[in-house]
Amino acid sequence: MLTRVTNQTITRNAQYNLQTGLTALAKLQNQASSQKAISVPSDDPAGTSKSLQIRGEQAATAQYGRNISDGTAWLNTVDSTLSAVSSIMGRIRDLTVQGANDGAMSPTSKDAIATELTNLKGELLKQANTSYLGRNIFAGNTNAGVAFNADYTFNGLAGDSVQRRIDANTTVRVDADGAAVFGTNPGVPPSTDPGTTPGSVFTLIDNIVDDLHNGVNIGARLTEIDARKQAISAQQSIIGTTEAQMDRAQQTNASQTVSLESQRSSVEDLDVAKVILDLQTQQTTYQTSLGVTAKVLQPTLMDFLR
């Protein structure tokens, strides 16, 4: 008797089929309009876990991108400052060569050179105290107002540096070592021996000025100036290398961002073509079942008994 069909079972089945069709339609419509394959974790628990992980990596990559921009800005500031310092040092060397011509220089000319040297020292000190966003670029993480005080003492700490994280495992130094560039020992001029504690470049200039005033030949100071210029070039090449590293990191970061976004999309987002096709099919199915139901439920024996 289980195959007995009654009006009630037909009605129920029709209702059930309509309801199922409508539910499927609603789900597909929701998917098509939200474009999300996973709207709640139970849609795909494994995919959800993966999506959370990818979103975490995306956030970290975005943060590394900001770190790289910030670091690049630091490096640009340091680079241009070092260029300025380098050209000032060049001018100082020229003046020293000029002032070393004892026979050709009158005391007045020497005084003029001394005055210019003193001005250049002030300029150099200003460059040494260059800051980026309120922080000294030559003094690590110190919160002192300047990197070099008026008495040429250095405010930075040994081994302290400003680091930026450019990916999960790498940090790079984005400031320059003020001690290596300008020398930290105020009493001693820069030595030609790189092994000793670097003497201050400012003291060196003071010494040259004193020599000029005292009539001492300043030709001997050229070695010290060259040693200092070498130290500055060394720092410039370090900064240049780091900038190149930053550029590479920037590119890696950009391609990483694209790759992560496509991964996220492949986990979370829908295949639009498939959903639209499914939606069309489901709409047709639903309309068919509506039409069929309307036809099937009408006639009974009542319609034919007169």
Next chain:
Amino acid sequence: MSSFGTLNTAYTGLVAARRGLDVVGQNIANANTDGYTRQRVTTSASVTAPSSLSMSQTFTVGQGVSVDGVARLGSSLLDARVRLATGTSGYWDVRASTMSSLEGTLQEPGPNGLSSTLQKFWSAWQDLGNNAAVPATGAALLAQAGGLVSQIANGYHQVDDQWSTLRSDTDVKVAQLNDAGARVANLNAKIRTTLAAGGSANELIDQRNTITTSISKLVGGTVRELPDGTNEILIGGNPLVSGDNFHSVALVGTYHMDAVGSDPVQLEWTSRPGSPVALDGGEIGGAISMLAAADGSGTGGPIAEAAASYNAFAANLATQVNGIYSTGANAAGTTGVNFFSLNGALPAALGLTVIPTTSADLATATVGAGAYNGDVAGAISQLGASKTSPDSVWASIVAGIGTTSQTAQQQSTLAGLSTKAAVDNQLSNAGVDLDEENVNLLSFQRAYQGAARVMTAVDQMLDTLINHTGTVGL
């Protein structure tokens, strides 16, 4: 047989046809009544007992038709199958709908979930690492940390609300169960009386079946038919209803999720407090399984497990962040302080608070380094990228809840399908078919006309005999 005997035979035919029409009318009237089972008049031909007194050898004819009763064309097997399927379906429906709203509170995956707040929290640490001792970045971190803490607490509250809502819903369901049980006992008493008096209890049995099915939906259970027409409903092996006796049950246990470990929610017989009823399904069974305490291995009640996950997550976050943060020094040089504090008197998810209140309090620098050093903050920001990060703890919590919910929804769909199949079978057997009833209507109508014609024929015969005998030629 006397001449009047045939009149009586025709009369029984009229009566039987009219009863048949009555029943067809009842069937058609109840074509759409929920739980109605179609009925049929059962008739049999009356036989004449051979008379030993009669010496004549004339053969005897039956004496018409007798109406034996009105049969209820239900099948107790199909009814039992419906009850079983409904019980299972009720169990999984409750679990699926509760899990579905529970996972809805997670807001994952998406920009509003805890994972997203956590990522912003790590980014704020990194920004602070880059610009340590800048008040604005410190304030931004503190705001993110405050947001994270309140989102964890909020998530815990939502889980707690789910639990409380389900707990009070279950109270209502137990009240429905007691009400339904009392009504079945009442109907059993009426059915027994009606049957004992020889009446038809079909409609009462239909009513009882409907209520019994609703009891199965609530608690599962098994039903036995008793010889006197009453039934017995057993839950966990003990009778809820037996004939006209009804034993009430009560839902006992705490109304607070935090206390469920020591005071579990369970169904008990009112007459025997302290011993829980073992439920094998039904909505109440599903709800009680959802309301169970967490057991530490992740297999306890899913709601309490979700709450425990929030606590474990909060504790893990505090431990990991504090572990690195306490190595740092703040602007004043103070070291060894924590970032998060956990109030032991509260669940970890609610007891989690941020200790520093201003950016100057933040210990972001490596001890001995410059004041603008942010290495400690940078190291904390890298917690998010580690293998054992709070993020991965959270992801596994979300995946766990998602899996439980997915299982419950699949089971619920399957149970729904098997319930539909069972109800289809039941209705295809017991439902009223209007075409069939129309055909029966016609045949009973014709039978009535036929019986009336027999009666007219006998009447005319008797008229001839009584009024026209001896009036030949007049």
